[in-house]
Amino acid sequence: MSVEVRLVGGARAGEGRVEVLHNGEWGTVCDDDWDDKDARVVCIMLDYNPSGSVSFYGAQFGKGTGNILMDNVACTGGEISIKDCSHNGWKTHDCAHSEDAGVRCRTTTTTAVKVRLVDGSCVSEGRVEVFHNGEWGTVCDDGWDDNDARVVCRMLGYKNNYSVSLSVSHFGGGTGTILMDNVACSGNEASIKDCGHNGWRSHNCGHYEDAGVRCSTAGPAGVEVRLVDGARALEGRVEVFHNGEWGTVCDDSWDDNDARVVCRIFGYNDSVATAVGSATFGKGSGSILMDEVACTGGERSLKDCPHEGWGSHDCTHSEDAGVRCLP
Numbered sequence: 001m002s003v004e005v006r007l008v009g010g011a012r013a014g015e016g017r018v019e020v021l022h023n024g025e026w027g028t029v030c031d032d033d034w035d036d037k038d039a040r041v042v043c044i045m046l047d048y049n050p051s052g053s054v055s056f057y058g059a060q061f062g063k064g065t066g067n068i069l070m071d072n073v074a075c076t077g078g079e080i081s082i083k084d085c086s087h088n089g090w091k092t093h094d095c096a097h098s099e100d101a102g103v104r105c106r107t108t109t110t111t112a113v114k115v116r117l118v119d120g121s122c123v124s125e126g127r128v129e130v131f132h133n134g135e136w137g138t139v140c141d142d143g144w145d146d147n148d149a150r151v152v153c154r155m156l157g158y159k160n161n162y163s164v165s166l167s168v169s170h171f172g173g174g175t176g177t178i179l180m181d182n183v184a185c186s187g188n189e190a191s192i193k194d195c196g197h198n199g200w201r202s203h204n205c206g207h208y209e210d211a212g213v214r215c216s217t218a219g220p221a222g223v224e225v226r227l228v229d230g231a232r233a234l235e236g237r238v239e240v241f242h243n244g245e246w247g248t249v250c251d252d253s254w255d256d257n258d259a260r261v262v263c264r265i266f267g268y269n270d271s272v273a274t275a276v277g278s279a280t281f282g283k284g285s286g287s288i289l290m291d292e293v294a295c296t297g298g299e300r301s302l303k304d305c306p307h308e309g310w311g312s313h314d315c316t317h318s319e320d321a322g323v324r325c326l327p
Contacts, residue, residue, distance in 0.1 A: 003083040005045050006199035007103065009061035013196045015104040017061040018042055020069050020082065021202075022090055027069035029082075030095035031057035037077035038085065039103040045081055046199055047133055048105035056102035063097035071095055113193040115155050117213065119171040122226030123233045123266060125214040127171040128152055130179050130192065132200055137179035139192075140205035141167035147187035148195065153215035155191060166212035173207035181205055225265050225302060227323065229281045234325040237281040238262055240289050240302060242310055247289035249302075250315035251277030257297035261305060263325035270297075274324040283317035291315055 006026070007016030018029045039055040071093035075085035116136070117126030128139045149163035181203030185195035216224060226246070227236030238249045259273035291313035295305035 003081055004199075004202060005042050005082060006202040007042075007046065007061075007105075008064070010102075010104075010196075013194060014043075014046075014048055014106065015061070015102070017059070017064055017100050017102045019064060022069055022083075025067065025069075027067035027091075028064035028097060029073060029101040030068050030071035030093050031099045031101040032093075032095065033072045033074055034101040038073045038075045038082070038101070039105070040077045041075045041079045041082050041085060042103045043105035044079075046105060050077075050105075052106045054104040056104065057099065059098050059100040059102075061100075061102040064100050065097070067091055068093045068095050068097070068100075073101075113191055115152050115192060117152075117156070117215075118174070120212075120214075121228055122236070122239070124153075124156075124158055124216070124224075124226060125166075125171070125212070127169070127174055127210050127212045129174060132179055132193075135177060135179075137177035137201075138174040138207060139183060139211040140178055140181040140203050141209045141211040142203075142205065143182045143184055144211040148183045148185045148192070148211070149213040149215075150187040151185045151189045151192050151195060152213045156215060158215035163216065164214040166214060167209070169208050169210040169212075171210075171212045174210050175207070177201060178203045178205050178207070178210075183211075225262055227262075227266075228284070230322075230324075234263075234266075234268055235281070235323065237279070237284055237320050237322045239284060242289055242303075245287060245289075247287035247311075248284035248317060249293060249321040250288050250291040250313050251275075251319045251321040252313075252315065253292045253294055254321040258293050258295045258302075258305065258321070259323040259325075260297040261295045261299050261302055262323045265301065266325065268325035270325075272326050276322045276324065277319065279318050279320045279322075281320075281322045284320050285317070287311060288313045288315050288317070288320075293321075 004021040010016030039053040114131040120126030149165040224241035230236030259275040263273040
């Protein structure tokens, strides 16, 4: 039977009261004989760097509730799970919650954590999926807010000041494991792994609560851009956000220099950007916001390129412009 652990009541990720899931219930661990070798195994289970693991006793992170599941734990430090360490037996103890054990782990994880955005209408938005310990999984929206979204967007190379959090599976429910719950970022972390959360795979959620984000490709004075209806993330119909609405770009004079600017906005290789026209990626809807765009290729934003003026055009959506970028 698998045994999970989580850290509760800590001031940051990687520390807290040790709680163990066994036979369908969470419970605490008594601090009798609790030492740094035991802490090391807990940190290994949570995928933290085990070197420098520190044990705590006397309910340092507050008293738990419910059953005390383990006592006199005696790990060697080389185990991969606390269930492999000797102890008195499940629920066999002579303790009170004033003796609940805790740990502090180094918050440099042993494996990389990646993020991706899935099922959005453009590359800068979607359901948040995290890669941890060899698998992709989703994030529950409990406690999910714009500070968490900022960290995700920063990891993906977007400007993070205008990141938006979305919940209740706004971009559809994922599949597989829910890897994170109650994520609590300050907004300044370099990676979501550095944010407080319940512990990997510890959650009380369904995929109808999958979290999402919408990242900004420009600040308030800039122009946001998205690629829509491409067969892959690096291509699609170009749509721009201006004055509160999304709209398309007419393909009059649209060329590879214009495409270079679009691809650069997304951080893609702009040296081989390709412009396409005639609604190659399907016709858009709503306003046509730009026409006769004439970038030199060196601009940082489409707004810096000459054009007819916002909303000024002689086009139909059969002339919607698109691009193909390379990574």
